[in-house]
Amino acid sequence: MESKKRKLITLDEFTIQETRQFPNATGELSSLLRDIALACKIINKQVNKAGLVDILGKHGATNVQGEEQMKLDIFANDTLINVLQNSAECAGIASEENDEFLAFDDPYSVQSKYVVLFDPLDGSSNIDVNASIGTIFSIYRRVSPLGSPCTEADFLQEGSRLMAAGYVIYGSSTMLVYATKLGVNGFTLEGSIGEFCLSHPNLQCPEKGKIYSLNQGNSNKYEQGVRNFLEYCMEENKEEGRPYSHRYIGSMVADLHRTLIKGGIFMYPGDKKNVNGKLRLQYECNPMAFIVEAAGGIADFGNGRILDIMPKELHQRTPIFIGSKQLVSKALSFVTEKASV
Numbered sequence: 208m209e210s211k212k213r214k215l216i217t218l219d220e221f222t223i224q225e226t227r228q229f230p231n232a233t234g235e236l237s238s239l240l241r242d243i244a245l246a247c248k249i250i251n252k253q254v255n256k257a258g259l260v261d262i263l264g265k266h267g268a269t270n271v272q273g274e275e276q277m278k279l280d281i282f283a284n285d286t287l288i289n290v291l292q293n294s295a296e297c298a299g300i301a302s303e304e305n306d307e308f309l310a311f312d313d314p315y316s317v318q319s320k321y322v323v324l325f326d327p328l329d330g331s332s333n334i335d336v337n338a339s340i341g342t343i344f345s346i347y348r349r350v351s352p353l354g355s356p357c358t359e360a361d362f363l364q365e366g367s368r369l370m371a372a373g374y375v376i377y378g379s380s381t382m383l384v385y386a387t388k389l390g391v392n393g394f395t396l397e398g399s400i401g402e403f404c405l406s407h408p409n410l411q412c413p414e415k416g417k418i419y420s421l422n423q424g425n426s427n428k429y430e431q432g433v434r435n436f437l438e439y440c441m442e443e444n445k446e447e448g449r450p451y452s453h454r455y456i457g458s459m460v461a462d463l464h465r466t467l468i469k470g471g472i473f474m475y476p477g478d479k480k481n482v483n484g485k486l487r488l489q490y491e492c493n494p495m496a497f498i499v500e501a502a503g504g505i506a507d508f509g510n511g512r513i514l515d516i517m518p519k520e521l522h523q524r525t526p527i528f529i530g531s532k533q534l535v536s537k538a539l540s541f542v543t544e545k546a547s548v
């Protein structure tokens with residue numbers, strides 16, 4: 208018996224419906240979101256045929272993070288910048304791959320209320336091995352006056368001031384997940400019509416979880432509290448369903464997507480050498496914290512809410528403990544991070 212045909216709701220239709228809930232809304236934020244989705248569709252096309260086009264491997268340059276850039280990092284970065292520069296809704300961007308922010312000074316962009324931050328390609332170490340990778344983005348309302356180019360202050364705002372944040376995961380299917388203050392929704396790319404269609408409405412991060420996720424290879428470098436929590440996760444306790452399962456894909460987007468859907472905790476703690484860990488506050492941790500909190504989970508740096516951190520620099524890093532309320536609270540009861548955020 209043929210399964211009942213599902214009515215497809217495209218991202219466009221969904222964002223227009225959402226806008227209608229706000230009588231004063233102008234639709235600029237939704238249109239900006241659609242531009243980001245367009246850029247990610249272009250990136251997705253290259254990712255899907257990466258082995259057949261000259262997009263695998265290193266590019267040869269090093270970014271401001273001191274990391275070797277992959278060809279796909281550069282392609283994704285250029286694609287997002289080109290699409291957003293031509294979008295009438297974006298005043299400027301900051302990227303994990305660019306030293307400085309870029310202010311667009313054409314007559315339309317200087318009138319735009321919003322700036323966009325992005326990690327164009329997340330999970331770079333997984334590009335050449337065909338494991339899930341992604342793009343992470345976030346949108347702030349400007350604090351600088353409209354009519355003139357945006358300033359650094361527009362990008363150095365606390366995560367709690369975000370208007371929207373999301374990610375696209377290039378995995379077995381390509382999905383876009385985004386959050387506003389109204390909630391978190393997931394859309395799957397329907398290849399035959401080239402549209403993101405609503406597939407995961409009103410995502411909620413399970414309160415409990417039995418999966419812990421971190422680079423266990425670094426365990427000896429983590430502080431005692433983190434190591435005690437790992438012991439707790441691996442300890443036998445039938446009643447509490449321990450030991451928990453360890454899962455680590457090595458792409459934050461993929462590890463967070465699993466945590467959002469199945470529950471659990473994702474961590475990238477600081478260690479003796481890197482007290483602030485590896486992940487970037489503005490491009491990775493703030494957007495993911497905004498999404499997980501909007502889905503009922505929590506995100507902490509060890510001594511406080513990620514979204515309350517007042518950014519000092521565009522590329523600063525922060526430790527992160529994020530996911531299901533119960534398991535992250537448990538982890539924090541073991542951990543007192545000495546991060547200088």
Ligand SMILES: O=P(O)(O)OC[C@H]1O[C@](O)(COP(=O)(O)O)[C@@H](O)[C@@H]1O
Pocket residue numbers: 274303326328329330331332422457458459460485
């Ligand atoms: O290899 P490690 O140290 O475990 O780090 C993996 C982490 O680094 C990242 O790849 C960093 O992101 P980029 O790929 O955007 O640089 C995260 O996606 C991932 O969670």
Ligand SMILES: [Mg+2]
Pocket residue numbers: 326328329330459491
């Ligand atoms: Mg990243």
Ligand SMILES: [Mg+2]
Pocket residue numbers: 280303326327328329330331
């Ligand atoms: Mg990246």
